[in-house]
Amino acid sequence: MRMMTVPGVGPIAALTFKAAVDDPRRFKRSRTVAAYFGLTPRRFQSGEHDNPGRISKAGDRDVRATLYAAANALLMRTMAGSQIKSWGVRLMRTKGRRRAVVAVARKLAVLLHRMWIDGTEFRQEHLGGKA
Template sequence: MTCIETRHAKAALIAMLNKTDRNDAKGIAQMMRTGWFRAVHVKSEGAQTLRALLVGRKALLGKVLDMENMIRGLLRPFGLKVGEISVGRFDARVREIMAGKKELEVIVTPLLDARGAMRLQLAKLQRLALAAARSDNAVRRMMTVPGVGALVALTFRATVDDPARFRKSSNVGAHFGLTPRRYQSGQTDRIGGISKCGDELTRAMLYEAAIAILTRIPKNFKLRLWGLRLARKKGLKRAATAVARALAVLLHKIWIDGTTFRFGAGGKRGRVAAAA
């Protein structure tokens, strides 16, 4: 069975005057006959399971944060401010500031209980993700790159699934939409922002890892130094996007080579720190 790329198929079928199921079937058959289609990779069951874990964790984290922000908003009209507080002390802080307000306690206490239950389930998913990272050799090797945590490596692992489907590591950045769009027609030749095609979650994780490399990692290495030079010229956001693209290439290279990150190694002009 061959699965075809949906956007490519839509662009081909949109030329038909009348969109019907019969015309769609004819158009797809014509695409298959002429070979004018783009096959997509069907992920393995293991990759889909890992993906479900990561998406579920992200969704639950979002709900927990929404609940905490809602509790803060409910208390604010009464002049009660939670302030900056750690996750573990949030519940105690809220109960402390609303002590003595019986009517308010009746409303907010069930919300705190729901928030606590969600935090417990989120911790379970977090432990599952960390266990999956420890049990995967490729993920452990990716985590040797500074700034790449377990969630970043797991997300990259689940999305790529099979590293052999990329002939070149340099193609991975384009697959995740981290390369610029280009429009050329006659005398017009315009290079725009990144394409943002591919998996949004992986792209966001790579971007977060790039920000960590540029702003939080104290030890210098060639990828970070290249990103810092670019940030001084183009700004932090553009530099982080470029570092994220280079990071995707580096992680794929580490995966297929079976190597680990080594400080001091670097590719051409020091753009990408190499594996060793």
Template sequence: MKRQIERELDRLELVMRQIKEVERERDAMLEAATDEAPEPASARLLQLRGIGPEFAGVLHAKAFFRSFGNRRQVACYAGLPPSPWQSGNMDCEQGVSKAGNKRLRTTMIQVAWLWLRHQPESELTRWYAERVQANGGRIKRVMIVALARKLLIALWQFSSTGVVPKSALLKAA
């Protein structure tokens, strides 16, 4: 039993070392991005409340390292654009296309939930609350995907041009 516990402790120590190494690599990537430009995308993202180094690193590595021409390209890259369907008189939405980067899409949904908690006064949060309240609170999970799309576009604009999302709070310096 003692040997088994020692093996488990060894495994735990190995995992902890690996986590520290991955965090060092992430921090080095964010610092390298900081050195490349006067104020790069990842450094700007870290200024927003609710966005930490993990999310900034994923957003920088998965989306904002490339340039996009417009907001539709950003949403399509993440697989978050709406998929309308029309046939004759029928006109309905089929949800999001899911044709883009799956990790970016799931990360944006997580960021959207955190955005609601850490940015309660932002315009995006108010938009979400109004839509959910208008439908009796039944479609929270559906609307969080729509919020993720809007938030991704707002973060792209913030990281590329420096335009702060309306009523969003920045971290204290």
């Protein structure tokens, strides 16, 4: 129920995330949860080139799809304003809709893990990490 206080996160997203993570203490930092589900950019690096690619798509595909759907619902359907939504809308204007939704999904994974560890509820004015 605590995870469903986040806008866009419903019962399916909360249960899928909770079942996939299983034990939140196995991740040292909340940021690594997003990488575990493949929501971090893939890098193509050599001595001369550094090209950021698409997301790595490692980890559980169903959890990644559920987080993407929750982020899309947060940005497109949720009427309640929050800092995470306004951050995503600003990203959408500069980077495009798909990249913004993936970035918000990554932030949702970090936020849900941190809420689970701390036992806190979502606050509309709070945005975890950099804004």
